[in-house]
Amino acid sequence: MTLRLDRERLVATMEEQAEYGATEDGGLHRLALTKADREIRDWFVDQLKEAGLSVRVDEFGNIFGRREGINPDAAPILLGSHLDSQPNGGIYDGALGVVAALEFIRTLNDKGIETTRPVEVVNWTNEEGSRFQPAMQGSGVWAGVHDIDTERAKTDDDGVALGEALHEIGYSGDVPAKPMTDYEEYLELHVEQGPLLAEAGADVGVVTGIVGFTWGAATFHGEADHSGPTPMHHRSDALVAAADLIAAVRRIPGTLGERTVGTVGYVDASPNSINVIPGEVTVTWGFRDPSDAVVERAYRRVLAEAEHAAEREGVDVEIEERMRAPAVLFPDRTVDAIRRAAKACDCQHLELLSGAGHDATHVASVCNTGMVFAVSEGGKSHSPEEFTSWDDCYEAATVLANTALEIADGTQ
Known part of the structure; x- marks a missing residue:
């Protein structure tokens, strides 16, 4: 029936x-x-x-x-x-x-x-x-x-x-x-x-x-300062470091597999003013793939990329994996x-x-x-x-x- x-x-x-x-x-x-x-x-x-x-x-x-x-x-x-x-x-x-x-x-x-x-x-x-x-x-x-x-x-x-x-x-x-x-x-x-x-x-x-997938967030801690008088070589811009990580999340899937996808879906910049160098920025990441091993490699890559981005800009970074699903x-x-x-x-x-x-x-x-x-x-x-x-x-x-x-x- x-x-x-x-x-x-x-x-x-x-x-x-x-x-x-x-x-x-x-x-x-x-x-x-x-x-x-x-x-x-x-x-x-x-x-x-x-x-x-x-x-x-x-x-x-x-x-x-x-x-x-x-x-x-x-x-x-x-x-x-x-x-x-x-x-x-x-x-x-x-x-x-x-x-x-x-x-x-x-x-x-x-x-x-x-x-x-x-x-x-x-x-x-x-x-x-x-x-x-x-x-x-x-x-x-x-x-x-x-x-x-x-x-x-x-x-x-x-x-x-x-x-x-x-x-x-x-x-x-x-x-x-x-x-x-x-x-x-x-x-x-x-x-x-x-x-x-x-x-x-x-x-x-x-x-x-x-x-399977991994979700997480990276928070970059720089120094908020006036966007006019502060010379470029005196800046610790959290948003620049975050932008480097965002670009890396876009690139990483192409190096791992045909089914791998990566996304930054959330950005929170502080103080979020046109006239202030961003002092703190949080961005999320998400990677998905049918293989748990590939998801793990993506996670390891994003950790390394976040550390490198922070080092290049002279800021600190806190990294948190918020979810992992097999x-x-x-x-x-x-x-x-x-x-x-x-x-x-x-x-x-x-x-x-x-x-x-x-x-x-x-x-x-x-x-x-x-x-x-x-x-x-x-x-x-x-x-x-x-x-x-x-x-x-x-x-x-x-x-x-x-x-x-x-x-x-x-x-x-």
């Missing part, structure tokens, strides 16, 4: 969730643990309850809804993604995976289908890592990759601790932030955030794994199940690695894990220009649902 979802309801639910944190240009500004995040969490809990699910919230704010199976002792399957967004991001990133999981539950209810295994739907806390770092924080705590007390003590740019923000929005739950049972499978639907599916003319992506290969049995679902749904699929990190990275250390990608038109994401057609949303959600049904029925 091929399960067909209610397309109109899927679209309506996507449009409804996009109202929380909506921006004037059609995007989404729904940072983790802000007022907008509280509102979408309240909405999500209401949707879970309306679908007849029992709801629990763990100590890190991860929200779970559970539909019991015929065999309540069987290991459940878990579906979901995240509802927080990047600053001025798009309406599909993360949210499509949560809505598709919810729609799967609704469709089971509509058709009176009882699954052998229990099915759970999850919204992970702070996948994006914009307000608090690192990214994929909630799933990382749940999977035991991060220490919960350490992560709850992390602060945003205004000095607000994550634990305080959780309490403020009412989502510091009382359930331990860890797997409460063995899980059979975790499935996550996400927009591709790249151009490969669209370029190949594929309907969906069958994800075979996720690249590359993940999804198990053959899960990839095979997604392939079968794509074929059953008459969807042309492309097999590919994810170039972005997802909560599935951490959950893969807990249970079998797989991902379905929806087409991203133009490959754009983390921007109001992010776009996935409703047809592509529906096709990917249908593949996810049929994969989940096969596994939840215990045929795997």
Whole structure:
């Protein structure tokens, strides 16, 4: 049996969730643990309850809804993604995976289908890592990759601790932030955030794994001084050193591999005045590659480049690696199940690695894990220009649902 979802309801639910944190240009500004995040969490809990699910919230704010199976002792399957967004991001990133999981539950209810295994739907806390770092924080705590007390003590740019923000929005739950049972499978639907599916003319992506990556920051400490009277040879310009590192991050990937990418996405200069030599500058780096060994080489290179840049300019530098995630290969049995679902749904699929990190990275250390990608038109994401057609949303959600049904029925 091929399960067909209610397309109109899927679209309506996507449009409804996009109202929380909506921006004037059609995007989404729904940072983790802000007022907008509280509102979408309240909405999500209401949707879970309306679908007849029992709801629990763990100590890190991860929200779970559970539909019991015929065999309540069987290991459940878990579906979901995240509802927080990047600053001025798009309406599909993360949210499509949560809505598709919810729609799967609704469709089971509509058709009176009882699954052998229990099915759970999850919204992970702070996948994006914009307000608090690192990214994929909630799933990382749940999977035991991060220490919960350490992560709850992390602060945003205004000095607000994550634990305080959780309490403020009412989502510091009382359930331990860890797997409460063995899980059979975790499935996550996400927009591709790249151009490969669209370029190949594929309907969906069958994800075979996720690249590894390193995130970090370098802070250069120079001397702030007047930009007019200070001779060039008397300057210790933190921004010049930072600029050297930025250029190095751009060059490093070309020396390591065809799949290596490197990015500086954040710069903070102080005092940030046109008439003052910058005294302190922080820049971030990020490197990604399918090979953990290549990621390590990129990390070592950026450390050396930062030290050299500081030495050339006569400034000091502090270096911090804020996150490291290993590359993940999804198990053959899960990839095979997604392939079968794509074929059953008459969807042309492309097999590919994810170039972005997802909560599935951490959950893969807990249970079998797989991902379905929806087409991203133009490959754009983390921007109001992010776009996935409703047809592509529906096709990917249908593949996810049929994969989940096969596994939840215990045929795997």
